[in-house]
Amino acid sequence: MARNKYPEVTLEKILDVAQRLFLEKGFDQTTIQDIVDGLDGLTRGAVYHHFKSKDEIMDALINKMFLDNNPFDTVKGRKDLNGLQKMRMAIMLNQSNHENMDMSVQSIPILKNPRILAGIIESNRQLLSPSFFELIEEGNKDGSIDTKYAKELSELIPLLELWLMPSIYPADAEEMYRKFSFIHELLNHMGLPLFDEEMIRMIKQSFSVIEKMD
Amino acid sequence: MARNKYPEVTLEKILDVAQRLFLEKGFDQTTIQDIVDGLDGLTRGAVYHHFKSKDEIMDALINKMFLDNNPFDTVKGRKDLNGLQKMRMAIMLNQSNHENMDMSVQSIPILKNPRILAGIIESNRQLLSPSFFELIEEGNKDGSIDTKYAKELSELIPLLELWLMPSIYPADAEEMYRKFSFIHELLNHMGLPLFDEEMIRMIKQSFSVIEKMD
DNA sequence: TATTACATACCGACTAAATGTATGTATATA
DNA sequence: TATATACATACATTTAGTCGGTATGTAATA
Numbered sequence: 136m137a138r139n140k141y142p143e144v145t146l147e148k149i150l151d152v153a154q155r156l157f158l159e160k161g162f163d164q165t166t167i168q169d170i171v172d173g174l175d176g177l178t179r180g181a182v183y184h185h186f187k188s189k190d191e192i193m194d195a196l197i198n199k200m201f202l203d204n205n206p207f208d209t210v211k212g213r214k215d216l217n218g219l220q221k222m223r224m225a226i227m228l229n230q231s232n233h234e235n236m237d238m239s240v241q242s243i244p245i246l247k248n249p250r251i252l253a254g255i256i257e258s259n260r261q262l263l264s265p266s267f268f269e270l271i272e273e274g275n276k277d278g279s280i281d282t283k284y285a286k287e288l289s290e291l292i293p294l295l296e297l298w299l300m301p302s303i304y305p306a307d308a309e310e311m312y313r314k315f316s317f318i319h320e321l322l323n324h325m326g327l328p329l330f331d332e333e334m335i336r337m338i339k340q341s342f343s344v345i346e347k348m349d
Numbered sequence: 350m351a352r353n354k355y356p357e358v359t360l361e362k363i364l365d366v367a368q369r370l371f372l373e374k375g376f377d378q379t380t381i382q383d384i385v386d387g388l389d390g391l392t393r394g395a396v397y398h399h400f401k402s403k404d405e406i407m408d409a410l411i412n413k414m415f416l417d418n419n420p421f422d423t424v425k426g427r428k429d430l431n432g433l434q435k436m437r438m439a440i441m442l443n444q445s446n447h448e449n450m451d452m453s454v455q456s457i458p459i460l461k462n463p464r465i466l467a468g469i470i471e472s473n474r475q476l477l478s479p480s481f482f483e484l485i486e487e488g489n490k491d492g493s494i495d496t497k498y499a500k501e502l503s504e505l506i507p508l509l510e511l512w513l514m515p516s517i518y519p520a521d522a523e524e525m526y527r528k529f530s531f532i533h534e535l536l537n538h539m540g541l542p543l544f545d546e547e548m549i550r551m552i553k554q555s556f557s558v559i560e561k562m563d
Numbered sequence: 564t565a566t567t568a569c570a571t572a573c574c575g576a577c578t579a580a581a582t583g584t585a586t587g588t589a590t591a592t593a
Numbered sequence: 594t595a596t597a598t599a600c601a602t603a604c605a606t607t608t609a610g611t612c613g614g615t616a617t618g619t620a621a622t623a
Contacts, residue, residue: 142599166581180601183583246471249463257460260518287531290518294508304474304504317501317539324538325531354618356572380608394574397610 146185148174150199153192161243162193162250193250197258204232207266218274223329225270229263230296245302252303259293267292271327282326308342360399362388364413367406376407376464407464411472418446421480432488437543439484443477444510459516466517473507481506485541496540522556 139145152173156165167189171179186192206228210221245252267289274280282288295318298304299311306314315330315338322329330338353359366387370379381403385393400406420442424435459466481503488494496502509532512518513525520528529544529552536543544552 139599145599167583168581178601179583181599184598184600187583189582246467249467252470253460253463253466256466256517284527284531286524287528291512291531294512298505298508303470310500313498314501317498317505321535321539325535353572359572381610382608392574393610395572398571398573401610403609 142185145177145181149182149185149192150196154196154200157193157196157248157251159243161248162189163248193254197254201258201262204228206232207270210270217277217279218270218272219279219328222267222270222274222280222327223331223334225266226292226329227334233296245300256293256297259296260290263293264289274327280327284325288322288325288327312339312342356399359391359395363396363399363406364410368410368414371407371410371462371465375462376403377462407468411468415472415476418442420446421484424484431491431493432484432486433493433542436481436484436488436494436541437545437548439480440506440543441548447510459514470507470511473510474504477507478503488541494541498539502536502539502541526553526556 149170152170153165156169156173160169167179167182170192171177171182174181182192186195206225209228210216210225213221213224216224268285271280271282271285271289275282275285299314299318301311315335319330319335363384366384367379370383370387374383381393381396384406385391385396388395396406400409420439423442424430424439427435427438430438482499485494485496485499485503489496489499513528513532515525529549533544533549
């Protein structure tokens with residue numbers, strides 16, 4: 136295939152296809168050739184020109200997925216929100232990001248894709264937690280949050296999100312609701328009242344919808 | 350090499366070598382041939398006779414590591430302990446198991462070994478949590494524990510143990526201590542006073558030891 | 564006890580698949 | 594026009610897994 140005037144386009148295409156395949160079939164089950172096949176016309180040489188290895192594609196993907204729609208960029212400029220409110224918004228945005236790809240993620244058991252799981256955990260720790268930390272600190276300063284455990288909470292919250300993923304920890308609607316109650320109580324006790332009444336109602340409702348789907 | 354009269358010996362040997370290598374170099378970085386090389390005289394044929402695939406070796410290992418020294422077997426018969434006390438003992442036994450291999454586990458960043466990480470998470474959920482659940486329920490019945498969240502706690506505790514692994518979540522002694530305080534407070538609030546004064550003292554001491562090592 | 568039949572522990576060569584490398588070619592840009 | 598680079602192509606290498614074969618153990622039979 137002819138050389139592309141805008142190589143970034145090729146690069147993006149590679150990441151797009153890779154993301155789709157990794158989520159559909161898993162990282163190990165996806166070969167470079169599989170990716171190439173979805174790249175109409177290009178060859179493996181092109182891929183290896185842009186990326187040193189399959190792992191490097193994965194790393195790039197993890198960064199991209201986070202940066203593409205970084206909840207914290209959206210939240211940061213909002214002078215009208217205090218720390219707690221920003222935190223709530225960031226969590227919800229982040230959650231809906233997850234859900235957008237969860238349709239595909241759910242289709243394949245994530246525990247069978249250790250590389251993806253590890254990727255999530257690592258990017259949580261490196262990217263998500265520091266941002267959470269900032270917001271919690273901000274809340275501590277403006278008085279909307281009052282916790283001794285900013286660092287600990289910022290690390291733990293992503294882990295709790297993991298706990299809420301039914302593909303890892305299977306749970307029916309009732310069990311999901313109990314988990315949420317648990318987390319609600321936990322966060323309140325630790326001084327980070329993340330869920331307000333409206334959020335709890337929304338969550339409750341979304342579960343009853345799931346219930347009816349079964 | 351001559352056929353072994355007791356094939357279990359060969360099987361054990363394979364698992365031994367595999368465990369060593371997986372922890373030293375990681376799962377993906379260990380080839381079947383690497384395992385064979387540590388098996389004085391045997392060939393890859395032997396390994397493939399006992400195991401269908403590399404993954405099957407991993408699965409067998411996970412089971413073995415748990416069953417070999419299952420904390421719950423030790424605890425179960427102890428009529429002199431109530432549920433809470435059994436829970437404490439199981440946690441400590443389990444923890445010291447971890448520490449025994451942690452010398453090797455720590456040496457290699459576990460996030461670079463997604464397969465092992467996923468294995469830990471899955472075996473926690475399938476083996477550890479159900480046992481925790483039983484003990485917590487027992488405690489709830491005999492009055493030594495009083496929580497609405499037996500199921501949730503039994504799932505969350507292994508996740509908290511993950512959080513405490515410095516190879517995944519780097520932390521100095523001070524930070525480790527804060528994590529423990531956090532968990533202590535969390536569990537107390539949820540009705541599962543897992544750490545008594547003695548344990549807290551022990552933990553505190555073990556951290557000051559670490560501190561001095563640096 | 565000797566023989567036979569069968570099961571299974573293990574060997575070793577082969578296949579297939581996939582990653583990665585080295586080199587070549589054409590095109591864009593300076 | 595020269596140079597960098599986007600991409601192609603051929604090749605080398607690594608590794609998982611398969612398969613037919615061999616030797617040794619075990620159990621039944623006589």
